[in-house]
Each structure stands twice: as C-alpha cells, then as structure tokens.
Amino acid sequence: MKATIKDVAREAKVSTATVSFVVNGIDKVKKNTKERVLLAIQKLNYVPDQAARAMIKKKTKTVGLIVPLLTNEYWAELAEQIQEELILRGYTLMICTAGMKSAELTINSLLERNVDGVILSGRIASVPDDHYIQMFMERRIPLVSIGQIHKEVTSVWGDNLNSSRELVEHLIQQGNTKIAYIGSISTGIGRELGYRNALAIAEIPVDETLVRNGKLEDVHNFSQYGYHTMKQLVAEKCEFTALFGANDLIAIGAIKALQESGLRVPHDVAVAGFDDIAMAALYSPSITTVKQPIGEMAGSVVAALIEQIEQPDGPSMVRKIRFPMTVVVRESSISPKGGYKN
Amino acid sequence: MKATIKDVAREAKVSTATVSFVVNGIDKVKKNTKERVLLAIQKLNYVPDQAARAMIKKKTKTVGLIVPLLTNEYWAELAEQIQEELILRGYTLMICTAGMKSAELTINSLLERNVDGVILSGRIASVPDDHYIQMFMERRIPLVSIGQIHKEVTSVWGDNLNSSRELVEHLIQQGNTKIAYIGSISTGIGRELGYRNALAIAEIPVDETLVRNGKLEDVHNFSQYGYHTMKQLVAEKCEFTALFGANDLIAIGAIKALQESGLRVPHDVAVAGFDDIAMAALYSPSITTVKQPIGEMAGSVVAALIEQIEQPDGPSMVRKIRFPMTVVVRESSISPKGGYKN
C-alpha cells in the first residue's frame, strides 16, 4: 500500500500539516521535528500524490505538447528538448502525436488532465485547423506555438524566409538557374517564399512547373512524398539542375528517386534540404541544409509558456520570437556539373 | 472558470450524483433527465476532472513509457504505436526519455503521478540498472518491458538471436567469410550471439579483432559510434569484406566511414544493420537489415500491461513473448566484390 501523508504524520508523531510544511520546504518547523518527519518519509517511501495536490492548488504542473508525429527526427528532438527544459522547472510533459487517427482522443486527454499549458507545433490532422486552438483559448489555457499558427498565439519560430533565401542563393551561386522546389502545406509557406525571393533577386523567372506543393497529410511520409514527386518531375522531363526540398526528408526521398533514375547527386542535380536532422550529415551524399536552433527554440517556448502560466493576470502580450538559422553546406550541393537536360 | 460537476447539476436542476451517472454511462437515469444533463454538459463545456476521479478510484488511467531517447526512430515509432494502442483503451501515455541528465527527475514524476503501469524499453542512463525496476516492483506497479530486462518482468521482444543468425548467414552466402561486428552494450547480447552462431555453423572461426562492443552510453549516438569504430577498424588494417552493425544507425555510421576511406558499399564491403528504421530503405545504398514487427510488439506489451493492471489479484504470471523478425535484403549486402585487403 502506498504511504500517504497521514501515515507519515502518524509515524513521526506529528500532524499532517507539519508533514506538509516539511515536504514543501516551508521553513517554520523546528529542526528536531523536521528530522523526525524526514526520517518517516524515507522509511515509508512517501511520495506526495500530485493528483491530490493538483486539486487544491489548481495547478497540475503538467504541460501538453502537440506534434504531428515522433518518427520525424525534427519533432522528436523538439520533444526531447522541451521535456528536458520543462522537467528542470518542475513540470511534466505529456506528448500528443496528433497525426494519428486517435488525435482527438489524445488531445482531449489534455483537457481532462487539466494541463497548465500547451505547446503546439505543426498541424493537427483530421480536424478543422483552428478547432483546438479555439478550445484552448476559450478555456484560458496558456498556449504557445512553434512555427506560426495563429496570430493571437505567442510563437517561436525560425526565420524560414531569409534562411531559405540564403540557401537558394547558395544554389544559384553554384551555377544553378533551373531550380526545382518540393514542399507541402505542412512545411509552411515561408520556405517557398524564400525560394521565390532568391530567384527574384537573381532575376531568374520562376518556372512554375518546377514548383511542387503537396496539399495533403504527407506529414507521415515526407520522404515518400519527396521520392514520388521527384519521380514525377523526371517523368515529365522537366529541366532542372538543382532541387530545394522543403525539409531534409523530402530531399532524401528526392535524392533516392534521382539516383534510381540514373542521376547523380550533386553531379547531375544539386540538392538542398531544411532542418538539419542528424541524417542530413550522415546521408550519402551528405546534405546541404539549414540548421534550426532547436535547443534554443525549445528553451524559448518553454520560458514563454511558463511565464504565461505563472502570471496569468499580467498583460501577457502575444509575442513573436524569431530565431535566425544557419545554412550548412555539405556535399549534396557543391560540385561542378553538366546540368540535366532530358 | 472551468465547469465542475456541481455547475452541471445546478444547470440541469439535478443532483451531482445524477450527473455522475450520466457521465459514467450508468444506466439508471430517466431518458428525460439524461437529456437535460447532457444539454447542460454541452452548454458548460464540462469535462470531468481526472485528478479528482483518480483520487477515489485509485486509478489514474495513465501509463509511463521509459525509453532512452526519442531521436532514434526505433523508439520514436515504438512510442507512437504504444500511445495509439493505449489511447484506444482509455489510457494516457507519459513518455520519459531516460537518456538525458534529467532521467531521474522524469522517472520520479511517474511515481508522483501514480501511473497505473510502466513500460520499459532499453537501458536507463546514469543510474544503477535495476534501481528503478526494484522501485516499481516494490510499489507493486505493473511493469512490462520490451526487450529482455529482468527475469521477473513480463517482456515482449524480438528474436534477436535467430534473426541475426539468419542475417549473417545471408552475408556468408554472399561469399563473405571475414565479417566484422559492431555492437554495443545497449544493443543487447542476442545479436552478437546470432552472429557468432552463424559463423560457428559455417565453421568460420571468429576473429575477435573484428568484434567491437562499445560499453558506454553511445545510445545517444549510435551512428557516431558506428562511424568511429569503423574508422578504427580501417586504421588498424583489419581484413574484412562485410560488416554486421547491431542496428541500422551503427551500420549507417559505418558506411559513412567506409565511403570516406574510399571503400564502396557493397562493392568492397557488404553491410547489414538491424531494426529496419525508415531510413534503412532510404539510405543510399539501401540497407539490408532485420525488420522488427513494432506494431505487433506494441500491441502485445500494451495488452499484457493492461491485463496486469486490470486484474491485479489474478495469478499474473511472468510471461516472455517472443516475436519472429524478418530479414530484409537490400542493396548494401548484395553485390559481387573483390574483398578488402589493406
């Protein structure tokens, strides 16, 4: 049987209130008594029940994280970092993978468990987009997001626009002018805009047949999406000498497709991705990409969220925190090549 | 303000007990009353408070999952599948990544939150191995594991021994006799034994200089470990024509190292991995590996755990459930080659 505060009180021959004081570090207990209590706690292996505590304090010390899935290294790392950050501040994390059929059930459990706040990243599947955001806001549950999601929500995100522009400029500097883009709704508009801006600045007209934007829940399989889209591009005999994939998995899938079609990367086609997942450095060829400062972003969202949680009455402005990201040049983009004409 | 059961009762002009009956589907409420209650619930956006419910029921409907990290696709997928499985049965999952410095804090929070059960997979960092297992057992918290961890714990695992034997036999059939092995403490002994068995059956003596076993917490960076170990192997001028990496990331790291040393895979060295993470199929060359039936394994652990949770008095034998796994042959192992002699 699990020991309760009463058991400890009995064991130490004090009242439950005294035990509570000791447990919570409220310093008005005589040293002597305190030690007796501590001893009893240890002897009985007492651990305070968070549920009971939550009832009166109206704080569960729990926050929810909603991500599309965990099998994408980007979100996995985000989740890890956020958990680390939260635990050090005394909070527990509940992760919801919203990409599955059970998304609604999972998110509902956040409500039932009265999380103190929610961190949102990426889109939620199978539900009208703003639905849950509305729900959290109505309930006054502090909400922050990673990536732009809603204008009234404090959010932290990377500067997709400028970094993808830089990345595409790098491709242009390598001598490429026919540059394809493969993105999707869930990779956001910023990266595509950066691509367009870079071309505009270099006065290269955009060939719309080279711009591909998947609409769907390819979120579960970016690599597959990249693979198929590249196969199409090749099948349609599009002319291009470089590809900007809106994330690394898309880029990897595309490289696979290129190689199967007998095209070499970077010799025939230069490729760049986005996010700098670990695999980007490990892939063969290693992939030129943009590194997101995930650790810092995690620290930043957590700080913003906790601030909101712990001073709920304050003005608590909606903030938009943008992080610069850095282009990482690797093998996949840096080689002289003859170009690909089909 | 969040609506409570009292608010609903007042709104519907019934007692709290009646509301509770409706909420819990206890069918002794007149249809008429029931509808009034349902209406009030909807109007007030009432969601029952799990903390309060947990207090009386002594069940939190929460289970903890302890994995080393999430940025390894294997564990990420496991976590996803387990969550899906649990949520459908009305449970919520709390994921602990035990590979970080904060491991103890995280696991402690499972205790504080009174999880109904725990699923354990992989090793826990920074703590004497059995410490937490002991703790859970002492507290009679139902515990199951993925992979062999403790003989008194029900566990589900893949048949590493036989599948890795099959895999190595495949390498032998391809004409390799000098086969290196790179594993680590955290990949378990089974895979190494399978390797040794395959060699024994083929009457190939084991060259111990080709067997590498990292002792440490390389768990965070299998690929890096594979990379460095392969670099060593090459630097030491070891003779081998094939490599069995105890998981796919190790294999990928090793391939990277081989390529940097000017060796081609599979032309000069054949490589095989283990787990069949998504990247195994996407890598270039695609990687021969062993596919773990993660979905089925997840279903199986969850079933076993919930059985233990929901009939805690029953005999509840310790069970060992073994799943067969299948060898997946891909590019990295299938090619005629000249062999590598340094």
Place this chain on the structure above:
DNA sequence: TTGTATGCGTTATCAG
C-alpha cells in the same frame, strides 16, 4: 429513479 452524505490525499486557514 434521484438525492444526500462521505471520503480520497493534499494544502491552507486558523487557533493554540
């Protein structure tokens, strides 16, 4: 069929 009363483990408010 519905309502009343009690207790779950904790903290906070008062007395002492």
Place this chain on the structure above:
DNA sequence: CTGATAACGCATACAA
C-alpha cells in the same frame, strides 16, 4: 512552532 479542520471535484453507498 504545531495541530485541527475545511476545502478541492468527483464517485458511490445509502436513503428516499
């Protein structure tokens, strides 16, 4: 400094 005791939100035995 320490001890009683009243909440917190809910489920349930018992009463009506």
